[in-house]
């Protein structure tokens with residue numbers, strides 16, 4: 001009898017643990033990626049390499065598969081006359097029903113480094129998306145997706161989306177089998193409690209699926225920054241790595257907040273993020289990812305129709 005009561009008591013807790021990101025780990029990871037030790041995670045720097053090692057170890061711990069014998073996808077970063085060594089970190093989980101159809105969930109882990117003895121920690125940009133990516137990978141490693149998911153932590157985004165471009169030049173899965181890219185970049189703070197989902201204007205078939213996923217979000221979800229009338233910095237279609245997918249004709253959704261005064265400044269620190277907003281943002285993105293996985297075959301049909309037009 002006692003055992004039964006114990007089971008009943010434990011059940012909701014275990015369901016809770018399976019459906020939500022682990023808020024403690026999420027914040028710990030964000031804090032570490034944005035700590036001074038990593039020196040602003042410039043591509044090819046010791047801090048950048050340490051971040052990549054951590055990502056690789058996390059993928060291994062969660063049982064993600066690698067495409068070669070390691071999770072690293074090295075490439076050369078062009079820096080004017082010089083070059084740096086960049087390193088994407090890629091892992092995947094095979095789908096249980098239609099493993100030939102892929103979704104790429106991504107975030108860039110690099111930032112701009114240290115300048116004039118000041119560390120640009122890039123807590124929001126984009127330690128936030130990187131730590132979120134890990135929690136989403138952890139979820140799907142315990143709750144297998146119907147379609148295959150490639151988890152990509154890009155390097156050298158800040159130098160012109162070079163990690164995502166290198167991936168597209170040497171793709172590890174057939175790009176015509178990628179139905180969708182979900183990209184996170186700056187998701188941990190907003191004074192208005194708002195996060196944007198960008199991409200439903202060029203890809204309207206994604207909107208009802210995104211809305212279904214974001215239905216129970218505790219933060220305000222806005223759609224936009226993706227219309228022809230959104231000019232200059234108001235148009236986010238090419239603002240981060242999802243732009244590379246869009247250029248290749250692959251539908252995308254980008255998750256992010258409006259710029260804030262600490263954007264690309266040494267003050268983009270852990271202390272300035274909003275923990276409860278951040279947790280809710282990751283939770284919402286996870287729910288949208290689950291909703292997309294459920295409907296990825298439909299997304300693929302729309303994608304092919306769009307290419308045929």
Ligand SMILES: [Zn+2]
Nearest residue numbers: 125126185186
């Ligand atoms: Zn960024």
